[in-house]
Amino acid sequence: MVRRPLWLLAALPWLAASDLPVFDVGGDWGRLGDLAGGRMREYHTTSPTTARLRSMLRNENVSAALDGLLAWHSAAFPRFAQELQAMAQGAGLGYRDLAAYSFKNELLAVFAEQAPDSEREACSDVLVHDQQSHVHGHNEDGEEQLANFSYIVRTDDFEAMVYPGALAGGAFGFNRHGLVVTMNALSPRSAIIKAGCAGKYWLGRAVLEAESIQQAIGILERFCHAYGMSLNVGSVVTKEQVNIEVAPGGGVSVWNVSGGSYFHANAYLHMNVTEDPHLSPSSAHREARARQLLPAVGRDGVLRVLGDTQDKHWPIYRTLGNGDYSVTLATALFDYDRLRVDIWAGSNPRLAQPLLTRWLLEPPPMEGLGALVV
Secondary structure, eight states, X not given: OOOOOHHHHHHSGGXXXXXXXXXXXXXXXXXXXXXXXXXXXXXXXXXHHHHHHHHHTTSHHHHHHHHHHHHXXXXXXXXXXXXXXXXXXHHTOOHHHHHHHHXXXXXXXXXXXXXXXXXXXXXXXXXXXXXXXXXXXXXXXXXXXXXXXXXXXXXXXXXXXXXXXXOTTSSEEEETTSEEEEEEEOOBSOOOOSTTEEOHHHHHHHHTTOSSHHHHHHHHHHSEESSOEEEEEEETTTOOEEEEEEOSBSOEEEEEEOSEEEEEOSSOSSSOOOBOTTXXXXXXXXXXXXHHHOSOOHHHHHHHHHTOOOSSSSOSSOOSBTTBOOEEEEEEEEETTTTEEEEEESSOTTTSOOSEEEESSSOOOSTTTTOOOO
């Protein structure tokens, strides 16, 4: 196990359990419920977000909305609904509880007076596409409790960081076609809850199966969107990288990254979308600091940005305190040229060695699966 100084663990308590285990499930999502059931149960009984969702579902209008969402999504994405059902059964949790979590952004946007900031302003990405390198880095940010309960899922088709009991595709991941997908939260002022409009996390799960960037874009253009998001998608086969912004309804905007570096946090950059007026300064501060640090050159340049803590109140690499409400749960650095991804959890990637290294395109060896890199 990676050794961390005791003073650091005392100062930053979420680090102690940030081991980010790898669960190999093949195609059996019930097995994930068995392997990660304890994490799922504890998170869903202690998280402020899930407590808020349970409270909201006592309202008959919210409960009816969830039933409608479930009915349409189960018909439109039957395999993903079956994944949630299998996880819930394996973990001994209610299917409806996990399903509600998969629609948390939509339900909070429509029925809550104000969504928690940790649900709305999470994650930062740096993409580099130039003659020397093709690198993509992602900070996965979220509420503190997630650091103790998240994990990486390895299936026959993809590997992805997953929140406890959630669909894959809502954080970062890559698939066997060489496609890399990461997500940034966006906060449009409106959301659409009706049959025919797909939830953010269900669309993220669908994109994780795409064979190419063009197919990923096609998936997003095919559906009405219940909410908004930013997806950073790259191909280690073609070396292409794009940022895709999605708006409620049918809006999709694609920004091709080439000839330099690009930063995206939690605001729309190339779509004209009315955003929630109650956002904190975090995303704006991260964007402003990134503009000072760019251009990023190669691996070291990406880590210099993602590990930056100069802004004491709203840093890019996030820790609790001084006003911020989220932590950086993990960092992933995808190197398209070396066909590898290095992953950190509970440590600043600018200062520490990665916790895990996974190989892109070819499946990693079964021997020592999920072993820590010390």
